[in-house]
Amino acid sequence: MAKLYYKFGAMGSSKTASALMCRFNYIQKGINVLLLKSKLDTRSKENEVESRIGLTAPCISFAENESITELYEKANEEEKIKVVIVDECQFCTKKQIEQLREIAEEIPVLCYGLKTNFKGELFEGSKRLLEIADSIQEIKSVCECGKKAIMNGRFVKGLLVTDGNELEIGGDEKYRSLCWSCYKKEQNKAIVYEKILKYLKIFDNMDNAGEWSGDTAIDNIIIHTPHVIYDEEVNNFINDFKSFQTKSPQKVLLIDDNIATLRKISMKDKDFDYMMNLISFTLKLEKSKPGLLKTLIEEGTITKWLKQIKKCVN
Ligand SMILES: [Zn+2]
Numbered sequence: 084m085a086k087l088y089y090k091f092g093a094m095g096s097s098k099t100a101s102a103l104m105c106r107f108n109y110i111q112k113g114i115n116v117l118l119l120k121s122k123l124d125t126r127s128k129e130n131e132v133e134s135r136i137g138l139t140a141p142c143i144s145f146a147e148n149e150s151i152t153e154l155y156e157k158a159n160e161e162e163k164i165k166v167v168i169v170d171e172c173q174f175c176t177k178k179q180i181e182q183l184r185e186i187a188e189e190i191p192v193l194c195y196g197l198k199t200n201f202k203g204e205l206f207e208g209s210k211r212l213l214e215i216a217d218s219i220q221e222i223k224s225v226c227e228c229g230k231k232a233i234m235n236g237r238f239v240k241g242l243l244v245t246d247g248n249e250l251e252i253g254g255d256e257k258y259r260s261l262c263w264s265c266y267k268k269e270q271n272k273a274i275v276y277e278k279i280l281k282y283l284k285i286f287d288n289m290d291n292a293g294e295w296s297g298d299t300a301i302d303n304i305i306i307h308t309p310h311v312i313y314d315e316e317v318n319n320f321i322n323d324f325k326s327f328q329t330k331s332p333q334k335v336l337l338i339d340d341n342i343a344t345l346r347k348i349s350m351k352d353k354d355f356d357y358m359m360n361l362i363s364f365t366l367k368l369e370k371s372k373p374g375l376l377k378t379l380i381e382e383g384t385i386t387k388w389l390k391q392i393k394k395c396v397n
Contacts, residue, residue, distance in 0.1 A: 085189055086187060086191055087183060087184055087215065087218070088216060088218045088220070089194050089196075089209075089213065089216035089219045089220070090102075090196075090220045092197070092223065093224050093232040094260040095224055095232075096223065096224035097222065098195045098197075098222055099132060099134040099135070099138075102132065102195040105168060106118055109165070114166060115164050116164070116165070116166045117154075117158045117166070117168070119142060119144075119154065119168070119169045119170070120142050120144055120145075120169065120170040121145060122146050122147075123147070123250060130144055132170045143158070145179075149179075151179050151182040151183055152186070155186055165190055165191075166191050167191070169193070169195065169196075172194035172195060172196035172212065173196040173198070175194075175211075177207055177210075177211045179208070180194075180212055184215050196208065197209065197235060198213075200235065201236060201245070201249075202245055202249075227265065228264075232262055234262070234263065236259045236260070236261045237258055238256060238258070238269075239257075241395065242276060242396055243269035243270050245270060272355070272356075274326070275359070276355075276392070276396060278323040279392070280392075282320050282323075282385075286320075286380050287386050289314070290381060292380040293314050294311065294312050295309060296311070309373055309374070317380065324366055327363060342375060342379070350388075355395040355396065358391050358392045359392065362385070
């Protein structure tokens, strides 16, 4: 029985490869397949569907304002079409999905594509398919951590982007399929990065990060408890970093807490997460080693670390 099928998955779930294998199976049995894809998909050539693993097949590309019904009827005149397969079906308009719905009254229509965009919101085509498809099937894929991937994260220069156009293809963006917790982690990383970058300039010109204090008089007896009353900007820095400390799982840094060891850490091959954790670790140490941050800021070590963080992103 003819049905409208929607097979969705996150990026890298081999949807296109599945679509092409499905086409191949029909063709092997002598069944004519009409393979379609949206012109909005510019990853491969216009009249070709190409999967990441290298499979390719000729197809007909359609624009947003084109009628799929007309394309189908025209193809049907040339040879009797028995199955329609659509790749990247999320790019179809609501109207085009409804046209596919009508075609599915006669022959099977299989739609392969994403469910949600990089913001985690439904595409127009995906929404209509979820509403009116006869069969909805998920093609599962895994996140880098091993959990099921549900989000399609868009990354520019290594940082997650949550704003912008659905279709903006600038060339330097990359997509990674992630589980919810890894997506949140990446989101937090991008937020903290934006916040802390300004301190590069501030700390670069800071000769005095704070004043030593500690002599408290109780009943005329002087109690010596040294600590540093930090400059307002330093306190802001500590606070901005707290959001990273609380929301992100910490990697264990295998370094001792000696200031000389901290100074000597080579910046070579240190990645974003390492650097962020290093600063977190240092801020925690300030409690048991008062003045540590003052020294590291004034001598330029913190600036060096922030520069490395910037380098990791750019
Ligand atoms: Zn994950």
